[in-house]
Amino acid sequence: MAERRSTTWFAAGFAVLLCGLSYLLFGDYDLGLADEGYLWYGVQRTVAGEVPLRDFQAYDPGRYYWCAAFAPLVGDGVLGLRLAMAAFQALGLTFALLVAARFTRNRAELAFCGLLIGLWMFPRHKLFEPALASMAVWFAVRLVEQPRAARHLAAGLYAGLAGFLGRNHALYAVAASAFLIVWLAWKDRAGGEWQRIGAWALGLVLGYSPMWAMFLFVPGFFDGFWYSNVLVLEHGSNLPSPYPWPWLTDWSALGGWDLACQAGLSAAFLLPCLALPIGLVRTLGMRKDQIGANAVLAAAFAVGLFYVHHMSVRSHWSHLAECLSPTLLLALALAAKSTWRWLRPAVWGGIALFSSLAFFEVHSLFARFKPGEPQELVACEVDGETLRLPSSKARQLENLQAVFRARVRPEEQVFIAPGRPAFYAVLGKVAPTWWIYFFWVATDAEQRELIDELASEGVDWVLVVDRSIDGIEERRFASTHPLVWQHLERDFERVAAQELAPPCVLFRRR
Numbered sequence: 001m002a003e004r005r006s007t008t009w010f011a012a013g014f015a016v017l018l019c020g021l022s023y024l025l026f027g028d029y030d031l032g033l034a035d036e037g038y039l040w041y042g043v044q045r046t047v048a049g050e051v052p053l054r055d056f057q058a059y060d061p062g063r064y065y066w067c068a069a070f071a072p073l074v075g076d077g078v079l080g081l082r083l084a085m086a087a088f089q090a091l092g093l094t095f096a097l098l099v100a101a102r103f104t105r106n107r108a109e110l111a112f113c114g115l116l117i118g119l120w121m122f123p124r125h126k127l128f129e130p131a132l133a134s135m136a137v138w139f140a141v142r143l144v145e146q147p148r149a150a151r152h153l154a155a156g157l158y159a160g161l162a163g164f165l166g167r168n169h170a171l172y173a174v175a176a177s178a179f180l181i182v183w184l185a186w187k188d189r190a191g192g193e194w195q196r197i198g199a200w201a202l203g204l205v206l207g208y209s210p211m212w213a214m215f216l217f218v219p220g221f222f223d224g225f226w227y228s229n230v231l232v233l234e235h236g237s238n239l240p241s242p243y244p245w246p247w248l249t250d251w252s253a254l255g256g257w258d259l260a261c262q263a264g265l266s267a268a269f270l271l272p273c274l275a276l277p278i279g280l281v282r283t284l285g286m287r288k289d290q291i292g293a294n295a296v297l298a299a300a301f302a303v304g305l306f307y308v309h310h311m312s313v314r315s316h317w318s319h320l321a322e323c324l325s326p327t328l329l330l331a332l333a334l335a336a337k338s339t340w341r342w343l344r345p346a347v348w349g350g351i352a353l354f355s356s357l358a359f360f361e362v363h364s365l366f367a368r369f370k371p372g373e374p375q376e377l378v379a380c381e382v383d384g385e386t387l388r389l390p391s392s393k394a395r396q397l398e399n400l401q402a403v404f405r406a407r408v409r410p411e412e413q414v415f416i417a418p419g420r421p422a423f424y425a426v427l428g429k430v431a432p433t434w435w436i437y438f439f440w441v442a443t444d445a446e447q448r449e450l451i452d453e454l455a456s457e458g459v460d461w462v463l464v465v466d467r468s469i470d471g472i473e474e475r476r477f478a479s480t481h482p483l484v485w486q487h488l489e490r491d492f493e494r495v496a497a498q499e500l501a502p503p504c505v506l507f508r509r510r
Contacts, residue, residue, distance in 0.1 A: 007110075011097035012090075014111055018118045019090040026365045027082050028387050029377070031397075036125035037422020038437050040081050043067040044425055047076045051214075054224035057436045061214065062164035063128050077385045085127045092131020092325075093118050095138040099329055102141065102296045103336040116352060117328055122321050123364040129322035132162050132169045133307050137326050140176055140299035145292055147184050152200040160207020167229075168237070168310065174204065176302040183298070187288050235440040238314035239470065244269055257360070257371050264357025269320060271351070272308050275331040276301060282334070294337065300330035317362040383425055397426055399499035403506070407495065414461040415454055417484075418477040423463065432457040438480060439469065447483040460509040462488055467503035 031037075042058045046068045052058035067084040074080035093114060100113040121130040139158045143151045155177045163170030181200065185193045215222045242248070246266045254262055279301030286294055304326035311319035328351070335347035360370040368375040368390075379386050380394035389397070404427050408414060416423045416431070418438035424431055433453050442450070454462075469475035478485040492507035500506055 007101045007105075008098065010107060010110065011101065011114070012094045014114050015090040015093035015097060015118070018114060019086045019093060022118075022365070023083060023086040027079055027086070028385075029365065030389060031078060031382060031387055031393065031422060032123065032125055032364075033393075033422040034419045034437075035123070036078075037420060037425065039063070039067070039125045040078060041421045041425045041431070041436060043071075043081055044076045045430070047071045051218055051221055051224075053228055054218065054221045055434070056431060057228075057434055060164060060166050060211075062161075062210065063166070066165070075385075077383050078387065079385050082124055085124055088131050089118070089121050089127040092127070092134040093121065095131075096134035096325055096329065099134070099137050099141055099296060099300070100332065103333045112348070112352075113329075113332055116332075116355060117325050119359065119363070120321055120324050120328060120355065123318050126318065126322050128165055129169075129310070130325045132165060133172075133303065133323055134325045134329075136162070136169070136173045136176060136303045136307075137296075137300050137329055139173075140180055140303050141295050143177060143180055144184065144295035144298050147181075147188070147196065149196050149199040152181070152196040153203040156200040156203020156205075157207040158203075160204045161210070163208050164210045170208070172303070172306040172309070175306045176299075179302045179305075180298065183283070183302075184291075187286070187291060236313065238319075239439055239475070241314045241316050241470065243312075243315040246270070261357045261361035261370065264354040265317060265361050267350075267354035268317075268324070268358045269315070271324070271331060272304065272327045275327050275334065276305055276308065278334060279304070279330050296333045297330065297337070300326050300333060304330050317358075321362075383428070396501070396504075399501070400504070401427065403497045403499050407497070408461055412461060413457060413459045414463060415459045416463045416465075418465065418480070419469070420463075420465050432459045438477065439475070441480045442484075444483060447481055450481070450484055451487050462492060462507040464488070464505045464507070465503050466505050 039059070042052055042056060042064050045056050046052060046061075046064040050056060052061040052064045058064065066088060067081055068076070070080055070084040070087070074083050096117045097110060097114050100110055100117075104110055104113070117130075117134070121127055135158065139155045143155045145151075155173075159170050159173035159177060162173050177200065181193075181197060211225075215225070244266065249262060249266065251259065251262075279297060282294070283298045283301050286298065291298065307323040307326055310323040331351060332348060335344045338344065359366045361367060367373075368377075376391045377388040378391050378394045380389045380397060381387075382389075382397065400423065404414075410428075413432045414427070414429050415433065416429075416436075421431070421436040423429075424436070433450065435450065464477055466476060466478070473479065488507050492509050495506040495508050497506055
């Protein structure tokens with residue numbers, strides 16, 4: 001008991017130290033104008049009393065209320081948002097370390113696992129994803145170690161509560177725990193399965209109670225929640241992106257650090273393809289008397305198997321990082337439990353090597369340290385806070401604010417499209433429509449509704465960031481919303497503003 005308590009304190013302390021240092025060193029670095037702005041603007045509106053999904057396009061509401069809870073302490077600016085995210089990251093990393101403590105008791109090795117998993121927790125605005133995935137593994141491990149009714153209840157409670165933060169996390173946790181429940185029943189055949197399943201189902205209902213409460217007591221929230229599900233079913237939750245298999249990369253065009261870093265990133269994408277099949281074989285081949293000692297393998301495999309769906313449609317490096325922690329825990333555990341002594345240092349060292357190279361290529365904090373690619377950072381005031389931004393981005397934001405101060409009165413509304421919701425927060429504006437981010441092809445009916453809403457809300461200013469998404473021209477706003485674009489060209493006039501460089505286009509109603 002004393003050793004377990006000591007391990008828990010070490011895990012929590014190391015997680016807080018690592019995430020706290022990352023925040024102190026890099027908390028004021030850069031600003032994501034698209035996805036980070038999507039969360040930041042939503043947190044600001046939540047602090048102002050609006051309801052996510054009902055009043056504005058949003059993720060599931062739990063993450064907004066978590067971030068808004070920090071506002072009384074640190075405000076609703078970017079720095080406060082990142083502090084809230086770092087706190088949740090530390091919570092998730094603590095659970096990951098408690099899982100890692102099942103296959104290593106050495107504190108140095110445990111710290112290595114924490115450093116590796118902690119650094120793979122990015123980008124900053126999506127830290128809920130890897131943290132929740134790590135928590136799911138811990139609850140799954142506990143379920144496998146001692147499959148009592150109480151632990152089935154706890155697994156259900158977690159899965160239900162995860163749905164308040166992200167419905168996809170509930171689906172992954174439910175699928176993983178259901179797989180393990182069936183697998184345990186098949187391996188054990190001791191009876192009592194229905195009692196445990198009942199406890200698990202009860203946990204699901206109770207864990208989702210914050211959402212039930214919002215359905216019942218927040219007028220209009222259920223309609224917004226239902227509408228968001230319809231949109232996902234009709235359009236999908238993400239823009240598709242093909243899996244970056246190594247044979248699809250033009251290696252001949254790369255050299256030096258570019259070649260090395262791309263190789264590291266490719267290896268990271270291959271890790272689930274190697275670790276999960278091995279985990280499947282080990283899990284299915286376990287004897288009943290081996291399950292307790294190998295609970296991490298079964299749990300990490302089950303959770304990792306379903307979380308890999310997160311990057312199956314949009315196979316982008318950010319989606320890889322968001323769902324990789326269960327697979328990392330599986331790979332580390334497989335090597336640690338091998339009878340071949342050389343395998344642990346080889347696998348752990350290999351993962352550390354390709355991770356380091358991948359970080360130079362894509363990590364939101366460390367990519368700027370890639371050799372040969374220096375990046376000038378300058379101080380820039382954003383919503384009353386000073387951030388360190390790349391000089392080009394700082395100049396863009398300063399010019400944007402200067403144009404709006406000179407041309408747009410404070411009380412005038414502005415509509416911003418398709419994917420720069422951070423501009424609302426930077427300019428101190430409130431979006432005139434429910435939509436704050438456009439990334440799929442809209443129907444004619446949806447476009448006409450948007451045009452009518454712009455008119456009814458008296459929107460006289462429109463700012464369009466006229467650029468392709470993922471380098472695909474068909475994903476420009478003019479292509480995804482052609483009727484809206486025609487409306488802008490017909491009923492608005494382009495405003496010549498030397499400070500606004502392409503791709504920003506400013507329109508004013510005629």
